[in-house]
Amino acid sequence: MASTILSSGVRNNLLTLQQTTAQQSVIQNRLATGRKVTSAIDNPVNFFTSQSLSDRSSQLTGLLDGISNGIQTIQAASKGIDGITKLVQSLQSTVKQAQADAAQNRPTKAGTALSSATEAAVTSKSLKDIALDKRIRDTTGVDVLDDGIANAATASSSGDLGIVEAQTFLGLSITAGTTTYTASFPSANATVRDVVNEINKSGIATAFVDEKGQLNVKGTGSETVAFGFGTSAVDGAGAITDAAAVGTNNNTALGFLANDGAAATSALTSSNITSAVRSNLIQQFNDIRDQIDKLAKDSSFNGINLLAGDRLSIIFNEKTGANQTKLDIQGSTLTSDNLGIVQATNTQLTGFFNFQNDLDLDKATAALTGSMTSLKSLASTLGSNLSVAQTRQDFTKELANVLTTGAGALVLADPNEEGASLLALNTRQQLSQTALSLANQADQGVLRLFG
Template sequence: MGDIVLSSAVRENLLSLKGTAKLQSTTQNRLATGLKVNSALDNPNSFFTAAGLNDRASDLSSLLDNMGQGVQTIRAADDGITAITQLVESAKAIANQALQTQSEFQRKAHTEQYNDILEQIEDLARDSDYKGKNLLAGLGNELQVIFNEDSTSNLKIDPVDFTDTSLSNGLALSDLETGAGATSSFSFAGASTTLDLPTLQASSKLSELGTWADGDIITVTDGTTPTTFTVGSGVGEIETVQDYVNALDGIQGLKATFDETTDQITIVSGLGPSVTLSISKDNTGGGTATGGGGTAGAATTSTTTAMTAAAKLTSSGGYDVGDVLYITDGNGFEAAALEVDKNTTVSDVVSLVKSIKGLDANFSSGSVSLEGDVSWNITSSSKDFNIDAFATTDGTVKLTATDSGFKDDTDIERVLKAINAALDELRSAASNFGTALSTVEIRTDFTEELINTLEVGAGALTIADMNEEGANMLALQTRQQLSSTALSLANQAEQSVLSLFG
């Protein structure tokens, strides 16, 4: 090529075309990539500055994922606290319901419901995890959210532990004693005997009988404990038939009446099954020993037998028409009552007991077996009820069960106080998590804005102005066309020499 000689005009046009082509190539590359700085060769300062900005934006973008997961973990804990708060409020409502009733059985039922709520709280706390992190499960679940590239800016969120409601540094709500049931029993027994007092009326003196004299002593015994009365007109002595009847009737477990038509005292015993009542009068005052009546002889005896389910209560000395039986629980709550009439049977009492929630009864061979979930007492308006021996001073049928945690008002009030403290703890935890959640969300928003700022800044250094580059391309295309035309003209000037050889 060194042998070819080009004119200066042609060479200048060729150089112009080469420069234009190079500029076109650069402009086309910018239009294709959208960047005016594609490598360090284009602009080292802008390239490396933009790379630094983009690198930081990328690092912060990776932290956004951590922040987002932190937000979800906190929200899971907050959702758990919200639900636990509702359950604690339900427990409070149960305690208040227990306080509004005196029924020990109902309070026991409320105790069991309360414990069920606590179990649900623990289950809910354990279920409040997010990707293996649970801010309601205590130690080992600390959450750290990092906000910058070198981890110097971060937020540590300490967990609480609600998976065990009894923890003193948590809700401090312990399970309540539900109480244990118990058993008891009582018997239905009866016997009847009569004492003949011939020719006497209620107002007659006992000494009018030939076998009786003032100073004679009457002995009534159940085989173990004797009770004595002295015939006479002195203080504490019995003088008339009515005095005698009243004395016998005054012994617990016995009923005594006098029939002036038959001149007989009828004594009905309600002592325990197979207990023998014995009545006798001696001759201490000069009379003749009798069986408690007017005829000389041995003691009058009567042995109680077990009553059947169909037997009437009045056939026992422990019951009389008008007596009222009361069934009350350990709190004194009256669950049922029965007024005895002449037709009331043993079966009626058993049915009454079986109708009471928390108390059951079975009757067999004159004995009632009781089974109760809570404590129960069966009492009577009569002093003769359930007196199985003269030594018995209180015939109350007692069934003593283990108390539940809601038995007494003071117990319930103590639980309510603990519940209120637990609600304060939940509100405090919710506030702490809410503050942490707000902080993380604010830092997330800030990081997103900062990433955008960094990327915009990097783009300002490297991104091409497409409008400008488009205009440049049109200008270069025009320049190329003009350069081509100029080259053609230069070549035509040289071709004019050929005409000389025509």
């Protein structure tokens, strides 16, 4: 079969029309898929580079779930510490309530009466005032023999306790627990009131004369108190030594037994009266203490509890081995025992806080203060780790977005550009079709020669 030979004009216009149609097809495919590079054939460099960037972006996006879980785990532990801190504050409040209670078990002792009804009748004063005004040393003129025998008060004299006049210095020695207070002062003109005032300066004991004329000495805390009163003809140091020595009889002048304790007087021991207020606070303290352990056990997320000693690893990049970037957080086992908070009790037992004892309450206060310091330190550490994890989370999101954008820039088509190109090709196609029609008309002009 013979082939048809087209004229040069028709052939050129037809070729142009075919090229335009092919370009239209390419652009239409780009607009349909949104990509200008769909395979390695289109652009191998851009195709494989884009694929690598997309893969890394996908891997980083996959790590975001793990980072998010890690952040929630840290926040769960942080919330646990916040709760435990409030419980420790409640314990502090409980201890303060116990300390504020007017303790009934203060060690106390009352001596024999230093004044009598006969003296009250003679002086027209109360037994209390007579006792307070009495001098310590034997008053010259009333008892010229200075024989160490107490002189009763008269209408013109306050009387004395009978300490021989040669003892020119008086001394006090007071010991409560591990604290000792000593003082000395001249005996001339010194009265029972001076002794009371000196005892009250100690801070570890108080003294007063009651309405019966008895000198009362009472510890300010729960610890056993040893009280001694001494004299010296030489100096104040000698009087203090005498006050603390065993065997002195000077305490008798104040109405106390001379030598039935470790010091010059019998020890002032607890009356063993249990405070009902403090007893009620013991159960409250122990219940709150137990809640600390329970709250710490409940501070887990997705099976990991940083307050139970668990370890958390948050992976930040897609690499492995030495090139892997991650954050390792070693948790702490948080319990009331580890915080130094032991149980409370009503008696003196090793490893417990005796709520009836002021010294133990002071120890409880110190332990709770230490617990708060430990909690603040742990909260600070978790806060720092949380900040790192959140920063890396934001960075990973932004980096994944950058990678996705970069990958798209290599293979995605610009719809505006492609649309403009398609419009131009459509116009070119119309012009090519018109030119082809004109070329055909020129060829048809030959036929008129045979008309």
